[in-house]
Amino acid sequence: MPRGLYGRALLILLLPIVVLQLVISVVFIQRHFEDVTQQMTDSLLLELRYLVQSVEAAGAVEPVQPLAQALQIDLELGGAAVHGFRRAFYDWSGATVIGELRRNMGGVVAVDLAEDSRRVLMQVETSAGPLTIGFQRRKVSASNPHQLLVLMAVVGVFMALVAFIYLRNQLRPITRLAAAAEAYGRGRVEPYKPSGAIEVRAAGHAFLDMRARIERQTAQRTMLLSGVSHDLRTPLTRLKLGLSMAEGDEVAEMERDVDEMEAMLDGFLDFVRSDALEEAKPVDAVALAERVAEKARRAGAVVTVEQAGAGEVEIKLRALAVERALANLLNNARRYGKKAVLRVDLGERMVRYTVEDDGPGIAEERRDDALKPFTRLDMARNQDKGGGVGLGLAIAMDVARAHGGMLRLGESEALGGLKAELVLGR
Template sequence: MFFRWLKNTMPRGIYARAALILILPVIFLQLLVSVVFIQRHFDGVTRLMTSAVNIELRFLIDTANDARDLQEARDAISRIDAPLEILTDLPANDVSPVDIKPFVDLTGNGVISNMRSGIANILAISLEDRRRVVVWVDTRHGPFKMDFSRRRVSASNPHQLLVIMVVLGALMTAVAYVFLRNQLRPIKRLATAAADYGKGRITQFTPTGAVEVRAAGMAFLDMRNRLERQAQSRTLMLSGVSHDLRTPLTRLRLGLSMMEDADVAPMIRDVDDMQRLLDGFLDFARSDASDGLETIVPADLVTAVLEDARRTGQDVTCGGVEGSHDPIRMRPLALRRALDNLINNALRYGTKAEIGLSVTDRAVRFWVEDDGPGIPPEQREDAISPFVRLDPARNQDKGSGVGLGLSIVADVARTHGGVLRLGQSAKLGGLMAELVIGR
């Protein structure tokens, strides 16, 4: 239970944790030094200084007690109190009923206990004035008051050592934090480069810092380069296959179209289906190796998609544009292809579609809704997988597909550090596809 509470209360950021690692040892060391060293040191110094003063005070007390009367005691004390730098008063009329000590006094208890153990018949001791010590002693001639400097019984300004420790501790902590920040900066740069790569951005990154951090940075660069090579290889392979097959398919269709046999029409449809399959493969290959980043306004992209849909006679309306119209770095061609796929998918299984946009500080959300049959919740994850068709659960009257439409949209979302979510349209009753990308 304690470790769970400790884990929940610990700071999450690496800078905060590093500061905690720096501050806790400094505070613990200062407390240890204050308790073990400072207190013992001042107790020892106070005991030695108080013992020396006790000798002088006992001499004054014995002088007063040895006198036959009060006047003789005063005369005897007056001859020695000035050389001893002690103010005296016999008899004293302002005797304190109790010992007086300030609430915060590092050596006050030691002064009082050492004086009481070394001098008999003490009535009270006052440390109210931090610069003076007042002692009242019972003598044969009445209360005897002795007033002397506090510096004679304890080290002066003991708090200065604590202040120096705190200031030096803070200074050393700041210096250590600067050095530690320089060690943590490469880790943050590595995290930024990894996050940017997750959003489809290739950030210039050079491994720096400690040996372990450099090793992690080099491993990240090797992984990124390997993934880029694999993506390029897949793109080149699918593009080459699609390109190489396109020419013989074109010749085959041309040859079939010149034939007048009644059985040729189904064969031409088969060739057209093969052509659509190749186009789908090529689009899928281009989805993650798409265009470069550009600064665009997301609302302009939605407007362009709506205009193209209306020119082609598609029943597509705008479901609303929310949020700011600030430019954002995106891949416009990839996003345009993704939105076109969502609209085509919506109109393939429904009669009308609606597109909308919502922009926040953390994400940009495009959504497309339709009035089709939708996708059951248990099949939505499969619908995003490539080459998976859910036609038995949906309308097949609009032609067959390749099973790559939603997969292409999901790839585009991943290249932007986002995700494709499928749900139920509350407004139109069909499928609601949300393309969410991080900013």
């Protein structure tokens, strides 16, 4: 079964035509040609028998010649020997002719159809000696029996061609819709106008509606979160200022709370910005990893960068977003572990960044939760690890999705901690 729509549609279209033609050809050849050939041969047999009887009665061919000539049949007594029963392999009706002559004419020793395709040459044993009989082939079988088949094949090919062109025009809107949907899955809004058959058009409109709704929701989320974060920042700064001038035992603690709130607001803004309107550009995937690792090192992380795979180093992506996603993963590694390894796998169709650490990791059943926004696992354990909103992994996931990829969490074999794989489609 072909995998593509073209192949399948063509198969659905062509198979019945070909089968129909084959069936008709076989039935037609068997019934029609055989019957016609048989009838024609039978009627000629009457003339042949009469001529042979006349030759036997006269003991010579000469008295019979005028009649034979009138019937357009050549007679010769004691002529050159005719060799066996021969016909060309494609000469279907020839088989019937030979069969009929052998069966219904006494004393036939040879029928040769191959010597001259337009003549029948046969030899009959008579009481006057071996009689050679020759006549035109069209006396016994319909001429050019393959004409019908050739015509059928030619028309069939022509119709198939027409069908193919028509089909291609019908399938194009579907492939266009698929392309637009795939592009949107990778975070690109490409111009698309529904066209084609009603059903395809309906699917196209549904896709456009869906896309518009998602866009609207994203815009709303962006506005809401950035608005709230922005508005909260001013009173928070005022609070901080006030606290820095206040005195007392609790001030230090309150300042820590305010700092944490500030970090959270930064997190919100980051989350909102993760799919901001950055253009995808070709960048060096390894250099990008080095850059992120370097920044993490400056923040105190222990990171080594490895490279694997033989794919192209250049990949088209939104560099800032991917850097943010990787920074989040490294940030987690630093927060929950002591050292981290960042590996870049260059594949043919994707690039995979893997961040592994030597921390406690995440239990398998909690990994899905960890990916959700605003989720922090194991609050008690996290308390002393510094502020976090639970957005780091969610942002990384968003970025991966926007690049037609995904974020997978697992267990690091080498280091024993968490293994986070950020897969980006090329």
